[in-house]
Amino acid sequence: MQNIWSITGRSIAVSSLALALAACQSMRGPEPAAQANIPQGYTASASGTSAAEQGYKDFFSDQRLVQVLDLALANNRDLRTAALNIQRAQQQYQITENNQLPTIGASGSVLRQDTLNSQKPVTSYNVGLGVTAYELDLWGRVRSLKDNALDSYLATASARDATQIALIGQVAQAWLSYSFSNANLKLADQTLKTQLESYNLNKKRFDVGIDSEVPVRQAQISVETARNDVANYKTQVAQAKNLLNLLVGQQVPDNLMPNQRVTRITSASAIGSGLPSDLLNNRPDVRAAEYKLSAAGANIGAAKARLFPTISLTGTAGYASTDLSDLFKSGSFVWGLGPSLDIPIFDWGTRKANIKISETEQQIALSDYEKSIQSAFREVNDALAVRQNIGDRLSAQRRLVDATNTTYKLSNARFRAGIDSYLTVLDAQRTSYAAEQGLLLLEQGNLNSQVELYKSLGGGIKANSGDAVQQQPSTAERKADAAK
Structure with missing residues (x-):
């Protein structure tokens, strides 16, 4: 009888191992094809190599800004959290990878028991090693979970x-x-100084009886408006400094702050956009959406594998004895090996519902992936649209500033000569001031658009242009390559 059980046990083990080697495969289905309607080119022409190929230390020409960027990359809390998320995803992947291997643990016990048939309590001692519920991955469930964890890790990176x-x-x-x-x-x-001079002049003219009180009050209105603007811009300066300190994660040294108006932020005369295919490779958010889509496909494989029987092995080997001194003597060695089988029969459709859920999640991931591609092209096209017309707008605004300044000088001269009223001077002052403000706004928009285009193309991952950026293939891509 013992030989029969021995032969049967070996047969089960060998058969299970053979099945594991032959049938262990992923049950994930075919990967869905994205239909994002990728354009053949950009709406505005910007030929040349993509600016994303430049490291940020080469793209930005002001070394003060480069040092501020280095401080931000070292201290920003959002970036630090993102790096910690990578570590967490990496450990999660390690756990799922370890699940493919048997778990071996040591055990020891002392049991003292009394039964009705024995005249005195009996003590038994056990010590040994055991394999706890090692799942034979016949249908690729564990492998699918591992693929999902790998794709999630890559998406987090x-x-x-x-x-x-x-x-x-x-x-x-x-x-x-x-x-x-x-x-x-x-x-x-x-402007406030100029308005104060005009106010003092009008007050003197009123005091000597040349003009009425109306020009004095008009000048006073301009003075108070200018004072309000000064206070407003002082607030904006403080808020801009506070925002910069928050982004950098520490107080930015004063020697790295721009004391003068910045006129140039990059040494590149033209910012190339590259090919549309370059955008898909350079944008990490698009790549992250692709990894999530692949992870959703792996989840389908794990859900489908749950429809089939699960076989787990549990084994122990060690020593047992009723006398502690005889525990490691000959004849005390014991072992045990037994498979457990989980066969789904009727679960009210729960497993099939989980498959439907996984398939729906894959469609959601596909939609997110397609939208990320469309959003990337929209951001680049928006930045290019600004760049396409910003030069003409700046030229027109500079001519407007020259014209309004000249008009103000002429109006002021005619007022002092007694030809025109102060109302003409006041109107010319306001127009000139607004034109100067508009020019500063456009110049800032011009520099911001260069930053925006560089960012939307995927620039900023590399510190130096010569640095290499390695992109790991998703499990879906590895599956496609293996099938070729």
């Missing part, structure tokens, strides 16, 4: 890269905002 790109763009634009808030503050201060 790509999300961290996307956070870095966004951070570099935000820091650069906050740095520019501080610069142009200071420029607007200086313009408001200068």
